[in-house]
Structure formats: structure tokens, C-alpha cells
Amino acid sequence: MAEGAIKLGGKKKKSTIMDMVKEILPDGGNLNACLTCGACSSGCPATGLEGMDARKFLRMAALGMDEEIMKSNWPWMCTMCQRCIYVCPMKIDIPQLIFNIRSRRPRDQRPKGIVASCDMAMKGETLSAMGTSVEDFQFVVEDVLGEYQEAQPEFADMEAPIDKKGAEFFLNQNSREPVTEPDEMVPLWKILHTAGVSWTYGSKAWAAENYCLFIADTENWKKMLHQQADMVHELGCKTYLNTE
Amino acid sequence: MKNIYEYYAKWIREGKLKPSSDWNKDLKVKFTLQDPCQIVRKSFGDAIAEDLRYALKACVGEENFIDMTPNKSNNYCCGGGGGFLQSGFKEQRLEYGRIKDSQIKETGATYCVAGCHNCHAQIHELSEHYEGHYQVVHFWTILCLALGILGPNERTYLGDDLKGVNVFHPESEM
Numbered sequence: 066m067a068e069g070a071i072k073l074g075g076k077k078k079k080s081t082i083m084d085m086v087k088e089i090l091p092d093g094g095n096l097n098a099c100l101t102c103g104a105c106s107s108g109c110p111a112t113g114l115e116g117m118d119a120r121k122f123l124r125m126a127a128l129g130m131d132e133e134i135m136k137s138n139w140p141w142m143c144t145m146c147q148r149c150i151y152v153c154p155m156k157i158d159i160p161q162l163i164f165n166i167r168s169r170r171p172r173d174q175r176p177k178g179i180v181a182s183c184d185m186a187m188k189g190e191t192l193s194a195m196g197t198s199v200e201d202f203q204f205v206v207e208d209v210l211g212e213y214q215e216a217q218p219e220f221a222d223m224e225a226p227i228d229k230k231g232a233e234f235f236l237n238q239n240s241r242e243p244v245t246e247p248d249e250m251v252p253l254w255k256i257l258h259t260a261g262v263s264w265t266y267g268s269k270a271w272a273a274e275n276y277c278l279f280i281a282d283t284e285n286w287k288k289m290l291h292q293q294a295d296m297v298h299e300l301g302c303k304t305y306l307n308t309e
Numbered sequence: 310m311k312n313i314y315e316y317y318a319k320w321i322r323e324g325k326l327k328p329s330s331d332w333n334k335d336l337k338v339k340f341t342l343q344d345p346c347q348i349v350r351k352s353f354g355d356a357i358a359e360d361l362r363y364a365l366k367a368c369v370g371e372e373n374f375i376d377m378t379p380n381k382s383n384n385y386c387c388g389g390g391g392g393f394l395q396s397g398f399k400e401q402r403l404e405y406g407r408i409k410d411s412q413i414k415e416t417g418a419t420y421c422v423a424g425c426h427n428c429h430a431q432i433h434e435l436s437e438h439y440e441g442h443y444q445v446v447h448f449w450t451i452l453c454l455a456l457g458i459l460g461p462n463e464r465t466y467l468g469d470d471l472k473g474v475n476v477f478h479p480e481s482e483m
Contacts (some may be wrong), residue, residue: 093403110405115349144391151382179397216481218461235412239426250460252449255318255458260325274426279392307312307348309425 075225080129085165089153089158098155099123105149105159106284115139117150125160140166141176167281175280181249182276187285192272192292195240199268200242205225205267208245210254223251229265234263235302237273237293239309253308270296273309314424317333317452318360321367329454330370332475338453340363340369341377341418341445343409344384345431359413365422368455371462375416381397387423389431403438406431410439419468420444444468453477 090098093161099120106118117139125134145160153159173243191197210225227231242249253254275287289309297305320326342365343380344350349358358381366374377384388405396402409432413421421436423429423445446466453459454467457475461482464472 108385108410110388113329114401114404132414138398142393142398142405144346144386144388144393144405146390148346148383151350176396176398178397181391182395183382206416213460215452217458217478219458241426244334249447249465250479252447252453252459252463254321255453256326256449256456258321259369259456259458262320276392276395279395304314305310307310309343 070286080131082126082131082134082166083129085097085162086123086126088297089161091156099127099157099184100155104152104154105157108148108152109143111139114142117144117235123162127240133174134166135169140189155257158164164281168283172280172282173248178195179276181282182274183282183285185282186272186274186276186289190269190292192270192274192275192289193240194274194276197240197242197244201270202266205247205283206250212252213254220255220258224252224253226265228268229302230262232265233302234264234298234306235264235308236266236271236303236308238271239267239273267296269296269301273307304309310415312353314348314361314364314448316449317364321364326456328364328368328452328453329457330366330368330373330455332454333370333373336470336474337373338364338369338420338470339373339375339416339418340420341375341413341416341423341424341426342380342480343377343381343387343421343425344381345423345428346384346386346390347425349384349433350382358382361368361424361448365451370450375418377412377416385412387431387435389425389427389429394427394430404408406435407439410435410441413443414439414441418443419470420446420447420451422446424448 074231101120103120106112106120109119112118115138117137140163143163145163147160149159150156151214186192186194189196190199191202206227214221214223277288277289321328344358385408387403387409394404421432421443423432429445436443436445445465450466454475458477460477461479
């Protein structure tokens with residue numbers, strides 16, 4: 066007796082990365098939109114690392130090589146700097162693909178250094194990846210300010226306000242200065258003082274760094290942004306000013 | 310949501326800040342500039358890159374600024390962003406930065422201004438690793454130097470050539 070007809074394509078795995086690639090194409094595009102011109106790879110400093118480059122990566126995704134892609138560490142060596150999409154004639158968003166692939170790795174298998182920095186930021190109210198507390202930040206700012214007001218009398222009236230309601234600018238601050246090189250905060254304070262600018266730090270959510278974004282932890286990234294926005298609104302500041 | 314580079318230029322244009330490049334007239338110390346991907350290409354475009362150049366030139370003298378090629382929105386990432394510095398892939402990160410190091414060396418500048426902390430850390434490491442020995446500085450340091458208000462303890466990232474130039478309250482050195 067003849068067996069039933071062989072069903073073709075039954076073993077074919079569905080490529081989920083392929084679906085992602087489709088999503089990141091410009092509106093109405095399809096995979097043929099990639100001209101394979103290589104403009105992305107030729108202007109990318111990550112080309113050649115791990116034997117990979119942007120064009121190859123996109124082709125692998127298009128070919129459904131999901132397993133190989135998920136094994137590769139290259140998505141952590143692309144900085145998502147967007148030079149590839151900037152030069153791409155078809156505006157294919159490879160950095161978004163990289164971000165999505167980062168987010169598909171189980172969290173405990175993503176680079177430990179970045180995960181730890183994200184976790185540290187989420188532990189406290191300051192969002193500092195170095196774990197600086199509200200009190201420590203306030204102490205170091207006031208301490209350094211006092212020293213300079215005394216040592217440089219021209220700046221005796223200089224301020225470094227925290228939670229000043231109604232200030233025009235809400236300044237963010239990378240944790241590196243208050244934690245490891247507090248004197249480096251001073252030049253910026255002097256510039257703002259000299260220009261006669263109304264500004265403030267927040268006691269909370271002042272940290273400029275955002276490792277949750279790098280680790281592709283969208284949920285915590287969103288939480289951080291909300292905490293920052295809440296602080297700015299609470300103080301009634303007009304502008305969130307990024308200092309780096 | 311704004312970036313301070315825009316305001317440095319605005320405050321100089323409005324006369325609220327009056328930097329002078331006189332300190333560099335005879336010294337002729339050369340500066341180049343790293344355009345941070347996040348601020349230039351990814352957020353505000355060439356306009357803010359022009360603002361930063363305007364402000365930097367006002368501080369060091371037009372003739373002492375040398376651009377990298379390519380630059381602004383077309384600039385190469387230094388390799389410090391996206392978490393690369395914390396990812397544990399140091400060897401690959403330094404390899405990634407080779408192109409940035411070459412760009413800086415080709416300008417002949419002894420100082421590279423890096424406004425972004427990730428760029429700052431990465432380019433500093435590139436300078437040591439590839440032995441270019443150029444200095445990496447925040448813009449606020451150079452602006453205060455040109456305003457004549459940079460004290461002796463605010464010069465961590467200046468080289469020996471500029472440690473003693475235009476010092477504000479030298480007696481406060483610690």
C-alpha cells in the first residue's frame with residue numbers, strides 16, 4: 066500500500082529573526098530592499114570582528130540562520146551607532162535588529178558588566194549605575210561647592226542647587242564625577258554661573274548613564290525614563306539638559 | 310530635552326560667555342573633536358556638531374582646530390558606546406577603535422575633545438594602547454581655560470603642556 070503523500074516543507078523551521086528583519090524594513094519594503102551594496106559594512110568599525118559584518122549579519126537573518134545569529138557575540142560589538150543606516154540607500158535599520166537580538170538573549174546570558182550596571186541603577190532612586198545614594202550625592206556636591214566658594218572668592222555666590230523648584234534647566238550628571246573625580250563637576254558649575262543660568266540637579270534621577278538601554282532591558286529602560294521625567298515635572302523645570 | 314553643546318554656542322553668541330583663545334596664540338596647541346554618535350548622528354544632526362565647533366574654535370583659535378575625516382553625522386563611532394566598554398570584549402573593542410585612533414593621529418592634534426563619557430574613556434584608552442599619547446578632555450575644561458577661570462585642581466585631563474597655562478587661583482592647588 067502506498068503511504069500518504071509526503072508533505073513538503075513540514076520540517077522547515079519558522080524563522081523568528083526573519084520576522085524581525087521584516088519589521089525593521091522601511092514602510093512597504095521587503096527583503097529585496099537590501100541592495101547588498103555593502104555601504105553599511107564598509108563604513109563600520111565593527112566590520113571583521115568575530116568574522117562578521119553588518120551586511121553578512123542581515124543576510125544571515127534573511128536566510129533564517131537564527132541559531133548562528135543567536136550564538137554570535139557580534140551584537141555586543143556593534144555599538145548601534147547608526148552609521149550603517151545613515152549611509153544605507155534603503156534605510157534598513159540594522160541597529161534596531163541588533164537591539165532586538167540583544168533583547169532575545171536570556172538576561173543572565175547577556176554581558177555581566179552591563180547587566181550589573183543596569184541592576185545597580187534600578188536599585189536606588191538616583192539611577193546611578195555606580196550606586197550613589199541621594200545622601201552621598203548631596204554631600205559631595207555641597208562639600209565640593211563649599212571648598213570652591215572659599216578658595217575662589219569670585220565664585221563665592223556660585224550655586225549647585227539640588228531640587229530647586231522652577232529652575233529653567235534640569236541637569237543630568239554622569240556618576241563618574243561625583244564618585245571618582247568630584248573636582249571635574251566644578252568647571253560646568255562655573256560656566257553655568259558665569260552665563261547666569263537658572264539650573265538644578267534632582268536629588269533623585271540625576272544620573273546620566275543608562276545601561277538598561279545597552280542591555281536591551283526595555284522595561285527597566287522605560288522605568289528610568291519615567292523616573293527622570295517625573296523628577297523634571299515635579300520640579301517644574303522647562304528643559305532636561307543633557308550634559309554629555 | 311536638549312543638549313548642552315547647543316547652549317555653549319548660544320551663550321557665547323549672546324555674549325553671556327566670553328572665551329578668549331589668546332592663551333593659545335603662541336602655544337598653537339592643536340585640538341580635534343569627537344562627535345558623539347548619540348548627540349550628533351542619532352539626535353540633533355550636523356547643526357549641533359557645528360555649534361560645538363563654533364564654541365571650541367572660540368576657545369582654542371580657529372587655526373588650532375583640525376577636524377577628523379569623516380566627521381559630524383558621518384563620523385565613526387569610537388567604540389565606547391552601546392555598552393561595549395562594560396561588555397567584557399576588550400580586545401575587540403580596541404580593534405574596533407583602531408580606525409578612530411588613526412583618524413585622530415592623522416589630524417596631528419595633541420588634544421581630542423570628547424563630550425561624552427563613553428567616548429572619553431574609550432579614546433583615552435586608545436591613546437595609551439596605540440601609543441598616540443594625545444590627551445582626551447571634556448569641553449568644559451577647555452571652555453573654563455579660555456574663560457580664565459580654570460583652577461589648578463580642575464586639570465586632571467590636561468597634559469603637562471597646559472597644566473600651568475592661564476591658571477585661576479594657582480595658590481589653591483592641592
